[in-house]
Amino acid sequence: MKRDSLAFWGKLTIVLASLVFAIMLLVGGTLAANYKGLGNLIKVVTLVKSQYLFEIAPEQIVEGAIKGVVESLDDPYSTYLDKKTFSALQEQIRGSFGGIGVLVGVKGHYLTVVKPFPNTPAAEKDIRAGDMITAIDNKPAKDMDTETAVNLMRGPVGTSVELTILREGRKDPFPVQLTREEISVPTVEGKMVPKEDHMGYIMISQFTENTGDEVVKTLVDLKGQGMKGLVLDLRDNPGGELNSAIKIVDQFLDEGPIVHIDFRIGRDHTFNAEPDKLNMPLVVLVNKGSASASEILAGAIKDAGVGTLVGTKTFGKGIVQTVFPLDSGAGLKLTTARYLTPKKNDIHKKGVAPDVVIDQEVTAQEDKQLDTALRILREKMAS
Incomplete structure (x- = not known):
C-alpha cells in the first residue's frame, strides 16, 4: 500500500512538471519569465509529500491546486465546482x-x-x-x-x-x-390583474432552460383572456440561463440588438431580435436583487424604449460565465465575456437604473412598486 502511494506521488510530481512545461509552451515568454514560481509549485508538492506531519491524499493536492488557480483570478463568479456542486448547478439550469x-x-x-x-x-x-x-x-x-x-x-x-x-x-x-x-418549481407565474381592465401580470423568479417557453405560453394564455397591457416583474430574480432571457426579450422587440456579448479574444457576438413583436404597453419591475439575465432583459427593454422600468437600480452583474465539464464529474465555471446592452452600455458593477425610482420597504404592507407600475400601465393604455 505504501509502495503504491509512493508511486502515485512520483507520478503526480512528473505530471506537475509536465504541466509546467506545457503551460510555458502555451503561454510563452510571459510565464517563462516566472519559471521560478512554477518550479515552486513542484517544490511545494514535494515538501508536502516528504515533510508534512499528516497523511494527505494526492487527489486532494491536485484539487487544491486547481482551486488555487481559479481563486487567483480574484473573480467571485469564476469557481471550481466539485462533483456535488457541479451536479447541483446542472439541476438548477434544468429547473429540477x-x-x-x-x-x-x-x-x-x-x-x-x-x-x-x-x-x-x-x-x-x-x-x-x-x-x-x-x-x-x-x-x-x-x-x-x-x-x-x-x-x-x-x-x-x-x-x-x-x-x-x-x-x-x-x-x-x-x-x-x-x-x-x-x-420542480415553475419559474413563471401569470395572471390577469383583478379589478383592472385588460391588464396582465407576469412574474419570473429565475431563468432556466424552460423559462422562455413558459413565458411565451403565459403570454398566449393572457392574450386569450383579453390582455392589452403587461407588468413584467423581475424583482429578486438572480438570473440564470442566457438563451431564455434572449427569447423573452425577442417577444417585445421587433428589430435591432438584444444584447452584445463581448469576448476578450475577437469572437464578439450580437443577438438580434426577429420581427413580429408583442405590441402592447409594458412596465417592468426591477430592484437590487434583479441580476444577470434579468438585467439583460431589463437593459434591452430600456434601451429599445419599448417599456418603462420601475423600482430601484439592479444588481450590476454584466459578465457571462461558461460552465466547462471536467473529469470525475467536476466542473469549472469561468467568466468568459461581458455583455453590453443594445446601446453598448456596460452595466457591470453599475446596474440598470429604472426610469421611475420607487423604494420598497421589506416590511411594508403595500407593494408601492407594483402600485406605481399599474398606475403607469393604466396611463399608457389610456393614451
Missing part, C-alpha cells in the same frame, strides 16, 4: 433539483425569503415571506450572495439542511430543520 422550495433575495445585509413555494419542505415548515436567513447549517449568511446560499440549501433528496431564521415579531433567531425533496 433537490432542495427546500424557497425563493430568496438580498435585503440589506441578509438573505430574505421572497416566497416559499406551495407543497414544498419550506411551506410545510412554515417558512414565510420576509423571514431573514441568518445562517445555513450554522454558516453565517450575512452578506452571503444568493448563488452561494442556493448551493448550500440544495443537495441530494433526503438529506437535511438547517436554516436559522430571524422573523419580525420574534426577538431571537430560531432554527428550522428541513429535509430536501425533489423540487
